[in-house]
Amino acid sequence: MRCGAHRCENPRWHCACPDCECPSNRVRSCYQRRLADTPVGDQPVRIELTVRRLHCDNARCERRTFAEQVAGLTFRYGRRTPALRRTLEAVAVAVALAGRAGARPAVVAAQCGQPDAAAAAADGAS
Known part of the structure; x- marks a missing residue:
């Protein structure tokens, strides 16, 4: 079973930089993430997300870009759901x-x- 979600389409959504917590909606790019989730019945579940990579607008922050995370579902470098x-x-x-x-x-x-x-x-x- 595959589930798809696209968050890249709405540029008004702000995401906070994980280091300085400065909000940003300046999109650098979008990319696909695939997550494995618990099965439904006996069918494996794959979640396909389109997420944004954003620029940090804080000039004092060392992080130039960051990827948005979906609370409770994704974390950095994660390929499986919690x-x-x-x-x-x-x-x-x-x-x-x-x-x-x-x-x-x-x-x-x-x-x-x-x-x-x-x-x-x-x-x-x-």
């Missing part, structure tokens, strides 16, 4: 327990479209 991160962290704990305790969460990780994460957690536990 909900999926929590799920995968729970899977890693369960895999570390091994045996029957780790079997069900490993299945959940495979359903999330993250079989490598479950395998990596299993390798780290051994």
